[in-house]
Structure formats: structure tokens, C-alpha cells
Amino acid sequence: MAVTGDETDEETELAPSHMAAATGDMPTYQIRAPTTALPQGVVMAASPGSLHNPQQLAEEATRKRELRLMKNREAAKECRRRKKEYVKCLESRVAVLEVQNKKLIEELETLKDICSPKTD
DNA sequence: CCCAGCAATCGTCACAAGCC
């Protein structure tokens, strides 16, 4: 298996584009980076017009496939990184809301105590 | 020490959606 160990973190409020359809309340987390730079080792092919024999066509097909696999590999990594970030955001939001909820419940109990008629 | 079970991570494929 190929070994890659480069994971980086960022702090952004993110929501998946089509996952959000389920809840409908989160902003999209799609932040498309401009894809101008090719990964290292990627060599641009000759223009299609310059391909003659089947050998060249096969090589071109292979090169295209490898390029696609490499891009998809990177896209998958990025996708997972964003999803992880999104889940982190949701979890911290849950934590905040739980604290908030607890405080409101306590406040409600206090108010109930104040407002309830004395029975003795 | 070995092994099974588990979670995390990865690469790939298939497909939908958007762009030109």
C-alpha cells in the first residue's frame, strides 16, 4: 500500500453541499481551491493531434488514467479532511448547545421556584 | 506471543452535478 502521511488542519465553519440538503440550515463547506498547479511528477501530454499509432494512444490512455487516479486520490483526501472538519464543527456546536440548554433548564427551575405559590 | 475484533485511514470506482 502506498504510504502518505500528510494531513493538515484548518479551522473553518463548513457544511457539505449535498449533505446539507437533509438539514437545510448549514452553509456549504465547498471552498474550491483554484487548481492551476499539477501535482509533482505529472507531465503534460502531447496534444491529441500529435498521436499517431496505437502504442501512443495506449500510452496516452494510461497517462490519462493515472492522472485521473492521482487527482481523485487528492480529491478524496481533501474531501475527507473537510468532512472531518465539518464533523468537528458540529460536535463543538453540540457541546455549546448542551451547555446552553443546561443553563436554560436551571434558569427555568429557578423561575418556577420564584413564581410557584408557597404551600405552607 | 499470537490472534481476533475494532477503528482509522487509504485508494479506487461509480455516479451526480456543474461547467464550458
Added chain:
DNA sequence: GGCTTGTGACGATTGCTGGG
């Protein structure tokens, strides 16, 4: 319409852990 990109699904791999 073909191409590109994002992402869910799937299988493979790896590292960890508890039990025998």
C-alpha cells in the same frame, strides 16, 4: 454532450487492544 470535480460506498491495510 464531454469533461471535471466532489463524494458515498466498498474493500484493503494498518495500528491498537484485550483475551487466551
